[in-house]
Amino acid sequence: MTDHPTRPAFDGGPVVVIGAGIVGCSLAFHLSLYGFSDVTVLDAGLVGEGSTSKATGGIRQQFSSEINADLAHEAVDYFAHFDERVGEPFDFRQHGYLFLIATPEQFEQFQRNVVMQRRLGIDVRLLDPDDLAQLVSGVKTADLYAGAYCPSDGSGSPADAVAAFARQARRRGVRILQNTAVTGVDRAADGSVRAVRTKDAVHPASVVVNAAGPWARRVGELVGLDLPVEPHPRQAFGIGPLPQLHADMPLTVDLASGAYLHPEVHGGIVGGNDRDTPAGEDASVRWELVEPLTAALVHRIPWMSDADIRTGWCGLREMTPDDHAIVGPCAVPGWWNLVGFSGHGFMQAPVVGDHVARRLLGHADARDMSALRLSRFAEGETAHEATVF
Numbered sequence: 001m002t003d004h005p006t007r008p009a010f011d012g013g014p015v016v017v018i019g020a021g022i023v024g025c026s027l028a029f030h031l032s033l034y035g036f037s038d039v040t041v042l043d044a045g046l047v048g049e050g051s052t053s054k055a056t057g058g059i060r061q062q063f064s065s066e067i068n069a070d071l072a073h074e075a076v077d078y079f080a081h082f083d084e085r086v087g088e089p090f091d092f093r094q095h096g097y098l099f100l101i102a103t104p105e106q107f108e109q110f111q112r113n114v115v116m117q118r119r120l121g122i123d124v125r126l127l128d129p130d131d132l133a134q135l136v137s138g139v140k141t142a143d144l145y146a147g148a149y150c151p152s153d154g155s156g157s158p159a160d161a162v163a164a165f166a167r168q169a170r171r172r173g174v175r176i177l178q179n180t181a182v183t184g185v186d187r188a189a190d191g192s193v194r195a196v197r198t199k200d201a202v203h204p205a206s207v208v209v210n211a212a213g214p215w216a217r218r219v220g221e222l223v224g225l226d227l228p229v230e231p232h233p234r235q236a237f238g239i240g241p242l243p244q245l246h247a248d249m250p251l252t253v254d255l256a257s258g259a260y261l262h263p264e265v266h267g268g269i270v271g272g273n274d275r276d277t278p279a280g281e282d283a284s285v286r287w288e289l290v291e292p293l294t295a296a297l298v299h300r301i302p303w304m305s306d307a308d309i310r311t312g313w314c315g316l317r318e319m320t321p322d323d324h325a326i327v328g329p330c331a332v333p334g335w336w337n338l339v340g341f342s343g344h345g346f347m348q349a350p351v352v353g354d355h356v357a358r359r360l361l362g363h364a365d366a367r368d369m370s371a372l373r374l375s376r377f378a379e380g381e382t383a384h385e386a387t388v389f
């Protein structure tokens with residue numbers, strides 16, 4: 001199936017966005033920011049209560065693919081100036097990310113990554129294992145090749161960001177209807193979208209945007225699309241404060257096990273050893289993962305033996321086969337997908353929403369995101385994101 005770049009982006013009619021998570025709300029906000037407010041966002045539940053409410057808020061530029069690294073680089077600037085850009089405060093804690101590199105293959109990959117990332121202007125560096133204890137006290141480094149450290153990476157609250165986008169979009173005239181599931185799409189004889197149906201209403205639409213997160217595949221089926229987006233459960237656990245754990249410590253990822261330690265202002269978050277969980281929509285907390293997770297973290301950071309697991313939650317990550325988002329129009333005229341963010345959707349949403357809004361409105365300065373086109377899968381033009389955990 002090919003994308004449809006030749007159709008005029010937009011004829012000025014109503015835009016309907018399916019999904020009021022961080023992605024849908026960001027797009028709606030940016031459309032209204034650029035003066036277009038004939039936008040209706042429909043959500044089956046409440047604003048931000050999908051995957052966005054489960055995200056742990058990481059914002060990192062250390063990706064292996066250029067498009068992911070560059071989007072995140074722009075996102076870091078966006079989050080750092082969120083108050084000026086959105087008009088609401090946002091606490092972006094730039095504590096850095098530190099990847100602990102445990103195999104020669106990872107080392108080679110990160111050496112390539114760092115060259116690319118530095119070319120993009122990202123302040124990342126490879127550190128000698130002996131220097132890592134300055135960042136994470138007591139870290140065991142005997143079996144490590146290096147650490148990849150980027151001090152401007154960080155984290156922030158997805159709840160704050162989605163609420164800000166939704167509030168500021170509404171202030172500019174965007175309608176956000178909650179508890180309003182989309183059940184059908186009306187199309188014209190040429191296949192183009194004409195309206196979106198819910199249980200009680202028909203919403204006319206010149207453009208329909210699928211921003212349904214982990215449920216994007218089902219929403220795509222409403223127009224006959226088979227989107228390669230699968231929900232994968234992802235666990236996270238909250239730990240209480242520890243004397244060695246402080247808010248300025250980098251979010252540390254042990255690539256040998258996938259386990260990570262994310263410092264918060266009071267305590268922190270741990271997780272990351274469940275990447276191989278099969279696709280599914282069961283978002284139950286798997287407490288049995290706590291023991292191997294803690295063991296992996298203690299092996300790397302011995303004082304984690306005192307960690308007190310206080311909470312656990314699980315959400316669905318919206319994974320694609322190459323761990324890249326699907327962004328843009330497609331073969332169904334008027335239908336846009338902003339889906340499949342593969343666990344990076346919180347950090348990418350502000351920038352993607354901004355550029356897609358500009359592209360829809362015909363602004364010449366919209367970023368080229370054709371690397372994220374849906375048709376790459378049919379064309380065999382995919383490149384996996386290697387920095388995943």
Ligand SMILES: Cc1cc2nc3c(=O)[nH]c(=O)nc-3n(C[C@H](O)[C@H](O)[C@H](O)COP(=O)(O)OP(=O)(O)OC[C@H]3O[C@@H](n4cnc5c(N)ncnc54)[C@H](O)[C@@H]3O)c2cc1C
Nearest residue numbers: 019021022023044050051052058182213315344345346347
């Ligand atoms: C545990 C965990 C940790 C994560 N950590 C990070 C992180 O550190 N950094 C990061 O960038 N990302 C992270 N993510 C990923 C991030 O949560 C997602 O990429 C992001 O929230 C996707 O946003 P979204 O708006 O596309 O989806 P969602 O927030 O899921 O929103 C989609 C919305 O669509 C609605 N919807 C579905 N079907 C319909 C329908 N038929 N009609 C109307 N509405 C519908 C849903 O109700 C939902 O509100 C994490 C995810 C999890 C689960």
